[in-house]
Amino acid sequence: MELLEKINNKKVKIGIIGLGYVGLPLGLEFAGKGFDVLGFDLDERKIEFLKEGKSYIKHISSEKIKKTVSDGKLRATLDFSKISEMDAIIICVPTPLNEHREPDMSYVEGTAKTIAKYLKKGQLIILESTTYPGTTEDILLPLFEKAEPAGNNGFKVGKDFYLAFSPEREDPNNPKYSTSTIPKVIGGVTQECLKVTKALYDQVIVETVTVSSPRVAEATKLLENIYRSVNIALVNELKMVFDRMDIDIWEVVRAASTKPFGYTPFYPGPGLGGHCIPIDPFYLTWKAREFEINTKFIELAGEINTYQPYYVVERSMEILNKFKKPLNGSKVLILGASYKKDIDDMRESPSLKLIEIFRERCAEVYYSDSYVPKLPKTRRYNYEMESVELTAETVSKYDLIVLSTDHSNFDYKMIAENAKLIIDTRNAFEKNKISSNKIYKA
Ligand SMILES: NC(=O)c1ccc[n+]([C@@H]2O[C@H](COP(=O)([O-])OP(=O)(O)OC[C@H]3O[C@@H](n4cnc5c(N)ncnc54)[C@H](O)[C@@H]3O)[C@@H](O)[C@H]2O)c1
Structure with a gap:
């Protein structure tokens, strides 16, 4: 598989959508290991900070960002059409509750719709935002299967594109554990999806733990926090x-x-x-x-x-x-x-x-x-x-x-x-x- 080869040769281009407490450290981790990372965010201020090599999160140093940005490994943009240039896209947008204490899925859905506009054959999409079991398969999958660039025949998951859920376990400012040293749970929609997702995270994370489906991975994160x-x-x-x-x-x-x-x-x-x-x-x-x-x-x-x-x-x-x-x-x-x-x-x-x-x-x-x-x-x-x-x-x-x-x-x-x-x-x-x-x- 071409994507797998690109991952193993560190040639894969990684897009991170949402550069907050989860997305930024993850992007830095991949960039630090030699991958080309492009960060996407709607917040212009964050993009400007990153372009200037400055941090906006207290426990992430500006020196680290400056070095990664000047090495050309981490870039940031407001231009979402560049999603089509990525090989792997990781979604790290917020999942808050609305005023009725119900899931506010507007950020995830909005991001998925944007990706669907630019999706191209062979891409891997991973959702990291915490959410209820079923989100990846019930909300993301149908949007990507009938993504605009696919035309009338649609895209087939596990063949034309790959989709997985992998929860984030970031514990900001924990001196003992950071993104790369916390084992990562992953669930793919198909076996092929799981295989490429595992291969990607294996490049930067100490241990990957595979489960049988995205819903199991989604439920795992909820169990931990409940x-x-x-x-x-x-x-x-x-x-x-x-x-x-x-x-x-x-x-x-x-x-x-x-x-x-x-x-x-x-x-x-x-x-x-x-x-x-x-x-x-x-x-x-x-x-x-x-x-x-x-x-x-x-x-x-x-x-x-x-x-x-x-x-x-x-x-x-x-x-x-x-x-x-x-x-x-x-x-x-x-x-x-x-x-x-x-x-x-x-x-x-x-x-x-x-x-x-x-x-x-x-x-x-x-x-x-x-x-x-x-x-x-x-x-x-x-x-x-x-x-x-x-x-x-x-x-x-x-x-x-x-x-x-x-x-x-x-x-x-x-x-x-x-x-x-x-x-x-x-x-x-x-x-x-x-x-x-x-x-x-x-
Ligand atoms: N903060 C943590 O410690 C932590 C730990 C585990 C899991 N999570 C989960 O990870 C997800 C992200 O959390 P966070 O703490 O990084 O949030 P955050 O608010 O720090 O960052 C989210 C970023 O996404 C951007 N964004 C919002 N909508 C966007 C869109 N449509 N396109 C592009 N960018 C967009 C925001 O501008 C912001 O920069 C949430 O689901 C959260 O529950 C967070």
């Missing part, structure tokens, strides 16, 4: 129960983690964040309805996790009350705005929800996060707030400090020494070996 959502909900529920019993959940998890089998630790927090865990499980909930099945675990986990920011605010009110202070009129400083430590990603961050609830209860709210100097406008929030600088003087001005994201660059000692009261949702102070009777957990 597993996390449910287990985080469980530990969040236990946090609330144990707290009433005056038992520290963090100590319990630490002790349970010494069991060498049958237990994997999950940690409580102020609520779910990021583009995956709060969203992906509901792709299955939506699809399961078609089969008259309610996904009770997913819904329950969603309910408990959604409640967590409210729990943190309730705990804050209780603690302030102990010191004869109402939340109304209190100055509250939230530490950490991004959803996860040491990154700048604000998507679905529980800190934004905390700000909303504290404000509704008439607190004066501020935040500090060196990774997020200004809160970005999101679909739901537009706070126009700027990060405050942390000094002994500023820290002492707030009635309450709520640690929401445990960034490594916070001066925990200085904060503990100068704060009036602290609510720690991540056990960050204890992890930094700081104890004080001003610190409460929530």
Whole structure:
């Protein structure tokens, strides 16, 4: 097969559609291994940044991009007609939920329609965006089979073009694992599709795991994220129960983690964040309805996790009350705005929800996060707030400090020494070996 030969000779031209947290590292990986990569995005700003050799993602260095771009291995364009020049096309566009918490497939469908316009014989298309089982075969396949360039006879999958699903397992800023060192699951529409997809990823990924169909690969990704959502909900529920019993959940998890089998630790927090865990499980909930099945675990986990920011605010009110202070009129400083430590990603961050609830209860709210100097406008929030600088003087001005994201660059000692009261949702102070009777957990 010509495509297989091109892959093995590193002559294959790879197009990546969607140059975000998933697409950009993947493109860099292929380019770094000597492949010609052309990135496509609708966001002009990203294309300009890449052309200038600059990064727009905090944990990806500009030097790396500059080098790859100047080697001529990574290019970026807004011109989607160049899709026809590619041998393999990997789709990494967003799959959010709409306002009714249903899958918003408009990005995937829009991209698939564009590809169908330029599809040419022998091309391989891989969907990486997280989605419900059936997407690749039910939405993408029919569009490509009757793609415009195919004429009346259509294109045959596994013969005229190849189609597969391979979920992304990116964990931004994880020092232990990156795109190339995380095993990759792949499911092809036909055996030929699987063969070429495996050959492509084998060039850059440490291990490829083949499954029998794209729907199995789609379901695998959902299982992984539902597993996390449910287990985080469980530990969040236990946090609330144990707290009433005056038992520290963090100590319990630490002790349970010494069991060498049958237990994997999950940690409580102020609520779910990021583009995956709060969203992906509901792709299955939506699809399961078609089969008259309610996904009770997913819904329950969603309910408990959604409640967590409210729990943190309730705990804050209780603690302030102990010191004869109402939340109304209190100055509250939230530490950490991004959803996860040491990154700048604000998507679905529980800190934004905390700000909303504290404000509704008439607190004066501020935040500090060196990774997020200004809160970005999101679909739901537009706070126009700027990060405050942390000094002994500023820290002492707030009635309450709520640690929401445990960034490594916070001066925990200085904060503990100068704060009036602290609510720690991540056990960050204890992890930094700081104890004080001003610190409460929530
Ligand atoms: N971020 C993660 O850690 C992660 C991990 C695993 C899976 N995923 C999944 O990967 C997919 C992409 O996520 P992401 O985090 O990279 O999103 P992102 O928002 O960071 O990037 C998506 C990019 O696609 C571009 N885009 C949107 N519509 C487009 C179109 N029609 N044509 C070309 N470009 C288009 C956007 O401008 C953006 O640059 C999602 O399905 C997500 O669930 C993400």
